[in-house]
Amino acid sequence: MKLQSKTILLLLAGSIYVMACQGKKSDSQDTAAAPAEPAAAAPASNAEGKKIFETYCVLCHGVDGKLGLNGSKDLSISVLPIEEKIIQVTNGKNLMTPFKDILTEDEIKAVVAYTEELKVK
Ligand code: HEC
Numbered sequence: 001m002k003l004q005s006k007t008i009l010l011l012l013a014g015s016i017y018v019m020a021c022q023g024k025k026s027d028s029q030d031t032a033a034a035p036a037e038p039a040a041a042a043p044a045s046n047a048e049g050k051k052i053f054e055t056y057c058v059l060c061h062g063v064d065g066k067l068g069l070n071g072s073k074d075l076s077i078s079v080l081p082i083e084e085k086i087i088q089v090t091n092g093k094n095l096m097t098p099f100k101d102i103l104t105e106d107e108i109k110a111v112v113a114y115t116e117e118l119k120v121k
Pocket residue numbers: 052053056057058059060061069070071072073074075077078079080085088089093094095096097099111112115
């Protein structure tokens with residue numbers, strides 16, 4: 001019994017996270033873009049995004065998103081909507097690698113959510 005309700009809770013948390021990441025302009029649920037938290041206290045949901053970013057994206061974008069190697073854009077001042085970022089990370093653009101064969105959809109959403117945290121507030 002206990003185990004079961006835990007599993008359900010986990011599933012629930014997971015789907016809420018995914019919904020939030022889809023960014024359907026739901027202000028109340030948008031934990032993915034939750035601002036103003038110091039990096040150390042970042043919500044657990046973004047630990048994965050951070051890890052993915054540091055593995056695949058720092059190469060061109062740098063840890064703070066500002067590096068701009070290979071003509072990459074400064075992510076800290078990006079005004080691209082989340083939906084478009086997801087599309088761009090999925091399919092790539094110019095010198096940017098497409099990640100659709102490297103990351104899962106959920107991983108792409110997580111890393112895009114993390115790029116939102118890099119933005120200059
Ligand atoms: C090989 C270098 C490279 C890597 C690796 C890379 N990018 Fe990029 N990124 C680029 C380039 C180049 C652009 C600019 C594309 C253009 O508009 O011509 C870009 C643009 C972007 C943009 C759009 C910014 C804007 O405002 O237009 C986002 C978001 C982004 N990258 C996220 C990511 C994420 C997340 C990862 C890791 C999963 C990643 N990038 C990995 C090179 C890279």
